[in-house]
Amino acid sequence: MIFATAASAPKKLRPASEVMKLERLGSMFASRLSFVRSLMRKMITEHWQIVNTVFDLDSKGHGLAIYRITTPANCYHCVIFSRDLAPEKRSDRVIAEAWDVTFALVEGEAENSLLEQMAANVPLQEAGRQHPRVLVLSRANKSLRNFSQFVAALAAGHQPDPALLTAVGYLYRTTAVYGNGKFGIADFARLERNADFNRPFAAQMLLVYILRQFSVEQLNHLASVQAPETSVPLHPELQRYLGIGNSTGLGMAPFLINHPQLIQQWVYGRERALARAREKPATAHTHARLHVLMSRALKHLQQTQTEDREQTLRNQKTVCSVAEVIDWLDRTPAHHALYEELISWARGHCSLEAQELINTMLIELYPELVDRLDDQLGCRESMDLKPDMKAWQLRDLINEKFDWALSYREDCPDDNYWFWYRSVEKEEPRLGVRGTESGAEKESALAIGPRISRCYGKLERFLAHNPNAIVVDFLLAHPEQKECVRRIQTIGDTPYGEIRANLWHRDMKPMHLLRTKLSFFGASRFDPKSDRWVRITLFQGAPLPWELSNPNLSLQQLDDWGFPLEPCLGGEENAQTIRGDTP
C-alpha cells in the first residue's frame, strides 16, 4: 500500500476533503488510468492475440463460440454459449435466471471435459457450480433497440446508420461480470501472481472486450445467413464504434464501501496522475492538444443521449461548461501556470462534471508521467487493529481524519432516512426507507459515517472514566466496535479510502456511487434508468483485436480512443479514428 502521506507524494495533490465528496466522485469521467484503457495498452504493447477457434452458431446465432487469447506467457479461452431467450425472461437484474449469452474466461486449454462441465454450468450462472479454472463468469442480453436493425441493414447490403450506435452504443449489455471465487471460480489470489491480470478487474474487462468481438462476428454471421448473396460485414469504423453495454444497480455500492484500501489506491493513483500533470508547465503543443481533447469531449457529450431527465440536464450543463472551457483556452495562450489558472477559473465557472473532465484531460496529456501508475492501482487488503494505541489517540484520529463523519445526527430523520439491505431474492442489494419499509433490522453496515460517529460517542464516554486506557481496553468494554475501530485505525493512513458522505441521508444520491466505480472501469455514456440503476458503455472506440499487433499503428495512435465520436462512413472530416486496414 502506498500512502498519500508518503514523502514522495506530489505537491499539488488535492485534499481528500475535496476529492472524496460523493458528488464530486459521482462527476468523474473515465481517464487513461481507467481499467479498460490500461488493459488495452497492455494488450497492445505485449501483442496479445485473440483468435476465434470455434464458431458453431446456427441460423439464429445460437450455439458455441470459443476465442483463444495468447499473451507472452500464457493462453486463455473465452467460451461463449448463445441461447434462445424468450422476451419475457429478458431481465438485466441479478434476479434473472436466463440470458441471451453466457460466457466465461478460462485459464489454459479448453479441452472437451472442461467444455462439457462448462456447458452444464455456465448457462446457469449463479445456480451452477463453476470450474476452478474459470477466471471470470458473465452473461449478457441483447439490446433489442439495435440488434435486428443492424442485421437487417447488413443483410440488405448496406451499413447500419451510425446514429443508432450513438443512441445505444452496443448490441449486448452485460448484467454481471463475476470474478474472485464467485460460484466456485478462481480466487483473485491466483490472479495476483499472474502478470496478465494482476491489475484490478483486468480479467473481467478482457472478457467484456471479447464479447464485443463476438457481437460483431455473430452479427456478420446472422446477416450472411439471412442473405448470403447480398450481405456485407460491419464496417471497421462501426466495429470500433461498437461497445459493450453494462447494466448495473446498487451492487456497486457495497464494493466501494467494503474495499476502502483498494479505493484508496484507485483514487490516489488518479490524483497522483493529476498532480504530476499540474506540476508541468503548459507548452504550445500541450495547449493545442488540450484544446483538441476538450473539443472531442464536447462533441462526444453533445452526441450522448439519455432518456433520464436529470442526466440530460447534467449533460447539458456540462456541455455548456466545456464550451466555455474551449473559449477560455482560445483566449488564453500557453504559459507556465496555465493548468493552475484553468483549474482555478473552472472552479468558479464550471459544473463539477466539467471540472473533472478538465482533470481527466490533463491526465491524458502526459502518458509518460501517468502510465506507470497502471501497476499501482491494486493492493493486498487487510485491516488490523492497533490495540496498544492510546484511546485518546483514537479519539484524536477521528477528530483529525474523520471529522466529516461527526456531522451525523442520531435524532435527525433526514440523517437516518435510507437503509441498505440485501433481498432474499438472489441477495440483490436494495434501498429502503427507514420506518416505512420492513427489513431495517437486517440492514447492511454500509453507512460508515454514522458508525464512526456512534463509535466516537462511546469512546468519549469511556475516556471520561478511563483517560489513560488503550484501545483494547475500550474494545473489551465495547466489543461490537471492533470492526469500526479497525477500519478507523487502518483507513486513517489512507485519506482517499472513505467516501465522505452519510449513505443514510435523504439527499444521498446512489447514482454517484455507481458512477464512481464505473468511471474507474472506463465507462462512458451514462444512461440512468432511475436514480439507482444505470446503463453504460465500455470499449466504445477501442481498437479491434486484429489491430493490436498491427505494426503500422503506434501505441499512441491505438491508445487514443477516449470520448469516441460517431463515425462518418462516407468521409474523413468527422471521424475520430484509428486508421488501420481490415485484414
Place this chain on the structure above:
Amino acid sequence: MKVSFNELQGLSRKAFSGIGFDDGDANDAADVVAWMEAHGLDGIAALQKGLNFLLNEDKSQPPELIYQDADLCVVDAHNKTVLGHASLAIELGYAKCRARGLSVTKIRHCHNRMLIVGYLSRIARRDMSITAFWRNSHEPLTEILVSFKAGDSEPEICMYSLPSTPDDTEPNDGITLVMVNHVNLLPDLKPDAPLNDLLQQDRHAMASWHERSLVEGIEVDTALWEQLKVLATKMLVEASDDSRQGAGAGTNDND
C-alpha cells in the same frame, strides 16, 4: 462439493452474522475458518463440530478479563468458542507484548481451540512471534504446540501424546499464549519425543496446501454448506413488491 476460498470466507461471514456475531467477529471468524481450511488445518471440520454449540451459546456475554498486570492477562471465555470475542484477549496480549517485550495470555474455558491458529496468523503478520499451547483432556492425553515466527504466514505445529497422565483434576479447556517481540519461539520436541509424535506439520506443508486450495478449490460437505446458506439467509430481507422497486431497475429490459 468444491468451493473457492472467497466463497467459503464470504458464506461463513454471512452465516456468522446470521448466528448473531457482531460484524468484526463475523469477519474474523470467517477469515479464521477459511484460512485454516486453506492451510490444511481442517477449519471446516472444526466449524462443523462446533456449529450446534455456536448456535446455542449466549452471544451477549463477552469474555471476562479476570486478571491482568503489565505482563500477564487471564480471560475467562465462559465455555464459549474461540471464534467469538477471543480475538480481543489475543489483542490484549499483543498490546502487552508491544509494551513489555513478552506477554503471557491465558484464555480459560474455551472451545474449538484449534481455530485460534487462524487468528494468530494475523498477529504473526504484524511482526510478533507467538506460541500457543494447550492440552486435550481425552485419552491419550495430548499437548498441542503452535508457533509462528514473526512475519511468517504459516506456523509450525506439533501435537504429541504424553507418556503418562499427570494427577490433575482441572479440566484442560484453556489456552496459553506466549508472545515475544524480539526473538522466535519455535516448537522443538525433546530428542526422545518422536516415538509418540502424533503430528508435526511444518509451514512448508501448509504453504503447499494453500497453493493447492487456490488451484483446485476447497472440498466442503454439502450438508454443512446448505446449513451455512440457511444461516446466512437470516440477514436477508423478505421480498415484496415495494422491495423490488428498491433496486430501482424498472420492469422491462427488452430494449
